[in-house]
Amino acid sequence: MDVVLEYSDVEKFIRELLNDYDVIAPVEKDNRYIFDQIDDPSKIVCQYDTTLLPPVKWIYPNNEVLLRFKLSDFTETKAVNARRNQVLVFVHPCDINAINIMDEILAEEPADTNYLARRRSTIIIGYDCACPCRENILCFDKGYHNADKGFDLYFTDLGNRFFVNTATDAGRAIVEKSTVFNKAGYSDKTDLMKIKWERETTFKKKVHGDINRLSHVLKDAYDDGIWEIEGKKCLSCGACNIVCPTCYCFDVVDEMCPDMEMGLRYRKWDGCQLHDFCKVASGETFREKAAGRVRHRVLKKEVYLKKRFGRSGCVGCGRCIEHCIADISIIDIFNHVMERTGGHGEL
């Protein structure tokens, strides 16, 4: 079912959502954008570039409680799978694709029940980008500038109204309950096609050569000098991990209440770029050099995840490039290895 929503009705629609859900939406913060919980629909920004943190972090939050326990009584130890009746509003295709990838990784048995509990209780409303949001992005190279699943509703800006595609039963239920949508007609669909068609021509490829060969090229470039060069620049701060919408590594931490009787076990985001990420009790660190850690991050997205799931684990959002204070760019790394080999990785 396809419907349209007038610009003037957007705030009313969000207010309807606020009756039933926690609404998480892009808002402005310090001249940039973040996904944040809102109670005032006028705060929402439709036209935004990439947010500082990806919206998936609302499904995979930092410091998520895994267990609560009582030291004197083991039977009081309980798993916590927090649900959150939330709707993520105006999520870009790259971030929708990232959530799809996270779903696949974390639902694989043995599953991450905490993620799944939040994911099941999350509604996603997609928002089509009309054009590339920034310079250093490679969503188009990877085909992740389009999302074909992973959303309940999908908004496309038609210039004076939104075309809204309802993709799931949950999305349909929202539209049916609402009073603000109108059925899409012939002219709405024509405008949608036109916008989609024009949109395709605004994106440009960033990686030279055949992107389908990238994972093979990278595998062959395991001993390439690029890793040493980038490793020398890398400050091992882990910012690229934290902002990545498909980074999911975590550490587990216990915290006691002051009564030293009750406590919580929770998880914190961790990052493979940090020096001690692979440190074991004997003191050995298995990825000792930054060069090896930079290589691991790139290969994990492009080679290891691709081998497991059949598609790249990097959606090309460009956050890791933007947030790297050492100016390490995966686009540059990709282009270096593609050019070095003439893009002819062994298939």
Next chain:
Amino acid sequence: MESSNLLPRSATIVDIRQLTDKEKLFTVRINNGGGFQYRPCQFVIFSMFGIGEAPISISSAPLDSGETIELCIRSAGNLTGAIHKLSLNDRIGIRGPFGNGFPLERIDGKDILIVAGGLGLAPLRSLINYIIHHRWKYGKVTILIGAKQPKDILFKEEILRWENDSSVETYIAVDIAETSWTRHVGVITGLFKYVDVDPLNTIAAVVGPPVMYRFVVAELLAKGIFEGNIFMSFERRMRCGIGKCGHCQINGIYLCQNGPVLSYRDARKLQEAL
């Protein structure tokens, strides 16, 4: 109740033995009648609420109903330091068993060569006792054990028993020793001169500190043992045991899922493994 793959089962400490200055052997009973099915070289995640969790290999052999397991733990950090302060009847948490374990189905009728360096004997003790218990199933069994000093040797009484057991050949090396030490002095690879195996029919099991693997594998290959018949167990940091937290990843594999036991043929293809 909410389910979670990260929720430990209740367990009770039923025996504690001091093995060396740094290592203790804990016998742990899994509560609520939960029989524990496991293989040699699998591991559990040991949980102390308020302090944390760590992966610990299982040292006992799966020979009984699995109501108790034995865990050999070195005091090395916060958690293991706290574990060493535990007393009898203390409650702890156990998750697992995790990992693939040793491929027992591949070794029937084979000669077995076991190489245990330092704490590597903790998981291999499970395999050794399993093999001795089913001794008729296997050909020649040779055990090589290495330690820094005589006082660091784990499971001393058991090793004496293996030495006196005519059905297995046991050799011990220590790096440093007093003159009263009558066995081999030197690194573990020095023991290979005593080893006489049929390379076409031998399975090797190797566990030890990371630095040991390269040298031991070279000896095994020099004996003519096939790459696919050399099995090694790897140590990495682990948090979850369910292939998610990322710490145990070696190139494309998660050691807690696809390991900790890898054949040398497979490990050789992982640049980060050796």
